[in-house]
Amino acid sequence: MTDVAERAGVSPSTVSRTLRGLPTVSPEVRARVEQAARELNFAVSRQAASLVTGRTGVVAVLVPTLNSWFMGSALSSLGPMLRAAGRELNVYVIPDLAERTAFFERLPARRNADALLVFGFDLTDEETARLDDLGMPVIYVSQHAEGRPSVYVDDVAGALMATRHLLNLGHRRIAFAPTVGASGFSFSSRERLLGYQQALTEAGIPLDDELVVTMAIDDKRGLVSGVGRLLGLREPPTALFAEQDELAVAVVHTLRRARIEVPERMSVIGFDDHQVAEWFDLSTVAQSPSDMGRVAGELALRLIDDSEADHTRHVVLPVQLIPRATTAPVAAPSRQLADPAAS
Amino acid sequence: MTDVAERAGVSPSTVSRTLRGLPTVSPEVRARVEQAARELNFAVSRQAASLVTGRTGVVAVLVPTLNSWFMGSALSSLGPMLRAAGRELNVYVIPDLAERTAFFERLPARRNADALLVFGFDLTDEETARLDDLGMPVIYVSQHAEGRPSVYVDDVAGALMATRHLLNLGHRRIAFAPTVGASGFSFSSRERLLGYQQALTEAGIPLDDELVVTMAIDDKRGLVSGVGRLLGLREPPTALFAEQDELAVAVVHTLRRARIEVPERMSVIGFDDHQVAEWFDLSTVAQSPSDMGRVAGELALRLIDDSEADHTRHVVLPVQLIPRATTAPVAAPSRQLADPAAS
DNA sequence: TTGAAAGCGCTAACAG
DNA sequence: CTGTTAGCGCTTTCAA
Numbered sequence: 001m002t003d004v005a006e007r008a009g010v011s012p013s014t015v016s017r018t019l020r021g022l023p024t025v026s027p028e029v030r031a032r033v034e035q036a037a038r039e040l041n042f043a044v045s046r047q048a049a050s051l052v053t054g055r056t057g058v059v060a061v062l063v064p065t066l067n068s069w070f071m072g073s074a075l076s077s078l079g080p081m082l083r084a085a086g087r088e089l090n091v092y093v094i095p096d097l098a099e100r101t102a103f104f105e106r107l108p109a110r111r112n113a114d115a116l117l118v119f120g121f122d123l124t125d126e127e128t129a130r131l132d133d134l135g136m137p138v139i140y141v142s143q144h145a146e147g148r149p150s151v152y153v154d155d156v157a158g159a160l161m162a163t164r165h166l167l168n169l170g171h172r173r174i175a176f177a178p179t180v181g182a183s184g185f186s187f188s189s190r191e192r193l194l195g196y197q198q199a200l201t202e203a204g205i206p207l208d209d210e211l212v213v214t215m216a217i218d219d220k221r222g223l224v225s226g227v228g229r230l231l232g233l234r235e236p237p238t239a240l241f242a243e244q245d246e247l248a249v250a251v252v253h254t255l256r257r258a259r260i261e262v263p264e265r266m267s268v269i270g271f272d273d274h275q276v277a278e279w280f281d282l283s284t285v286a287q288s289p290s291d292m293g294r295v296a297g298e299l300a301l302r303l304i305d306d307s308e309a310d311h312t313r314h315v316v317l318p319v320q321l322i323p324r325a326t327t328a329p330v331a332a333p334s335r336q337l338a339d340p341a342a343s
Numbered sequence: 344m345t346d347v348a349e350r351a352g353v354s355p356s357t358v359s360r361t362l363r364g365l366p367t368v369s370p371e372v373r374a375r376v377e378q379a380a381r382e383l384n385f386a387v388s389r390q391a392a393s394l395v396t397g398r399t400g401v402v403a404v405l406v407p408t409l410n411s412w413f414m415g416s417a418l419s420s421l422g423p424m425l426r427a428a429g430r431e432l433n434v435y436v437i438p439d440l441a442e443r444t445a446f447f448e449r450l451p452a453r454r455n456a457d458a459l460l461v462f463g464f465d466l467t468d469e470e471t472a473r474l475d476d477l478g479m480p481v482i483y484v485s486q487h488a489e490g491r492p493s494v495y496v497d498d499v500a501g502a503l504m505a506t507r508h509l510l511n512l513g514h515r516r517i518a519f520a521p522t523v524g525a526s527g528f529s530f531s532s533r534e535r536l537l538g539y540q541q542a543l544t545e546a547g548i549p550l551d552d553e554l555v556v557t558m559a560i561d562d563k564r565g566l567v568s569g570v571g572r573l574l575g576l577r578e579p580p581t582a583l584f585a586e587q588d589e590l591a592v593a594v595v596h597t598l599r600r601a602r603i604e605v606p607e608r609m610s611v612i613g614f615d616d617h618q619v620a621e622w623f624d625l626s627t628v629a630q631s632p633s634d635m636g637r638v639a640g641e642l643a644l645r646l647i648d649d650s651e652a653d654h655t656r657h658v659v660l661p662v663q664l665i666p667r668a669t670t671a672p673v674a675a676p677s678r679q680l681a682d683p684a685a686s
Numbered sequence: 687t688t689g690a691a692a693g694c695g696c697t698a699a700c701a702g
Numbered sequence: 703c704t705g706t707t708a709g710c711g712c713t714t715t716c717a718a
Contacts, residue, residue: 001695011705016697024703041476043453047393048695052710056390058433066422067415076410079436083445088455089434090401093422102426110386112431133384218621250622276619278561279593344711354689359713367687391711395694 007036019044058088059300060113064121065095069274071119074293081297104130115300117141122186137303141296143187144314149303151296151315155188158285158319159195162241162269165321167203170330171239171267175211175230179247192243192271211237217246223254238266238330245270245277245284252280252326263328273322281325291317351379362387401431402643403456407464408438412617414462417636424640447473458643460484465529480646484639486530487657492646494639494658498531501628501662502538505584505612508664510546513673514582514610518554518573522590535586535614554580560589566597581609581673588613588620588627595623595669606671616665624668634660
């Protein structure tokens with residue numbers, strides 16, 4: 001910075017003021033400084049600046065993985081949003097328990113970021129407490145955290161929409177497929193089950209535990225046996241609501257391999273509006289992870305800049321039903337099979 | 344740090360030495376310092392440290408998006424790898440031209456990282472030149488950069504494998520489907536086309552431009568018309584090699600909708616061994632983005648720590664053929680159709 | 687093996 | 703509007 005100052009014939013302070021865009025610099029001086037900086041390829045050292053301002057200029061995120069549609073979309077919008085605000089994005093990927101323990105033990109983000117966004121982890125009370133005294137705003141994304149800022153979608157409403165859509169098509173035996181192994185979304189999973197149950201109850205349909213079958217997306221045998229279990233019921237379902245699109249697609253695939261036509265013999269609806277949903281004409285409930293990333297980033301910036309801001313504010317994002325080709329009115333034959341028992 | 348020093352009854356220098364694990368600290372003192380640090384929840388400020396060491400402790404990556412299988416997998420392994428080495432991961436997401444221009448103009452990574460990994464961008468010479476005088480090692484990932492450190496997979500070999508696999512199954516009319524719009528993989532795209540052509544030439548089969556049809560993964564109409572064009576040829580192909588698994592899956596889907604059985608009437612093979620490949624029993628050529636991330640990270644650390652290291656070293660990662668259920672021997676009827684012209 | 691002192695590059699008062 | 707001065711929290715000589 002001294003170099004730039006010399007070259008422009010001003011003091012370092014003036015260079016600093018110019019480069020930070022402060023208004024208290026005359027246009028001519030500003031021009032000279034900016035040119036000098038450009039010629040010298042000068043960029044302010046965030047390190048040195050943050051030493052005196054106490055601000056690092058970085059926002060950190062804690063994610064279980066980056067290898068998922070949700071995280072990818074969320075961070076792909078969060079990144080540019082932060083960049084536009086002149087902040088850097090620091091990512092902590094915590095794929096397993098060992099890394100997780102290490103992270104919470106050392107809290108490497110301490111003093112190295114201005115805020116932390118925690119994506120879709122199911123934290124223990126102890127972990128949450130650790131984060132509470134991290135000395136920076138912590139925003140919980142894709143989960144509800146009591147008394148702390150959080151951003152998530154309206155999972156219950158989405159599940160209600162999906163289930164009502166199936167009910168409106170005449171389905172009465174509707175299965176729900178939660179998924180395991182999808183790191184860090186048990187909050188959504190629970191909420192979606194709740195919405196499913198609520199819709200059935202509204203319609204006066206008793207809940208049946210046999211219709212709730214957990215499956216893992218990448219466990220082909222589990223899928224086959226799960227689908228088999230449903231079809232083998234005395235009153236098999238005519239429709240299925242999968243917790244996630246990826247699972248829904250896998251189920252559709254499994255059904256079609258077993259020569260069960262979708263949607264003719266079984267309607268299937270997912271949740272997410274994942275990219276694959278469009279390719280496969282899957283009916284689904286859309287959520288927008290990129291909105292989530294952006295909104296979470298905005299919230300973070302607000303909490304950084306304004307310590308008076310409400311630190312218990314929750315943002316709940318909307319969802320939207322997207323009917324496509326995997327849901328259809330219940331077929332007559334199935335209807336007749338189900339009818340005698342239903343009445 | 345002064346606080347820790349006081350509490351432990353030593354000087355700040357000693358605290359610094361202890362916390363950096365230098366051997367010149369007596370065990371008793373070390374124990375006292377470590378306890379004091381723990382009690383005070385103390386973490387060294389990277390900012391202040393880097394001011395004097397000249398090292399930031401962060402590795403930056405430049406990516407076109409995070410919303411892709413490749414980037415997600417690569418960064419999911421790079422992140423923990425860097426963390427284990429005590430480094431932070433800084434991500435610059437550059438989804439469009441405006442952000443790209445801004446990035447290369449301001450080069451915000453300058454002085455704020457110790458190395459930069461550039462993932463799958465097709466850079467102009469000018470951009471590359473800008474990076475050359477960024478003042479830190481720049482590693483090109485998923486592309487070959489002449490005279491600069493780079494890490495990529497053996498796309499040509501992979502395409503050779505895929506095409507030979509089809510040839511071995513008796514196919515003679517083999518289409519290739521490159522994809523557009525997949526940000527930043529034109530290097531791989533070109534290489535895979537090369538491998539495809541090479542395999543055909545080896546087998547004495549003349550190249551036919553009509554068999555190369557570009558399609559976009561998310562353009563359903565384009566897929567339908569592309570597939571239609573191939574099937575409408577005087578000698579339609581009996582097999583198709585798609586540049587990427589995602590495209591391959593979309594093509595399989597399009598074919599099956601048109602009542603063209605896969606693999607009975609058309610074999611399809613992809614490239615990547617993307618997660619969807621397994622779900623859909625897609626034959627493919629496996630590459631490992633997570634290996635790529637790890638290897639690139641290791642290379643970065645080596646270049647940071649050892650300025651003597653070879654800065655023109657290329658790492659080429661292997662690929663592997665994974666035959667599954669979408670490729671089969673050429674069917675007799677198609678063979679007969681093709682034969683008269685082939686001989 | 688430890689401590690004292692200097693200084694990394696910047697920003698924030700304050701004075702002019 | 704601009705310059706001077708002090709000091710942010712750490713590491714690194716150098717001396718003890």
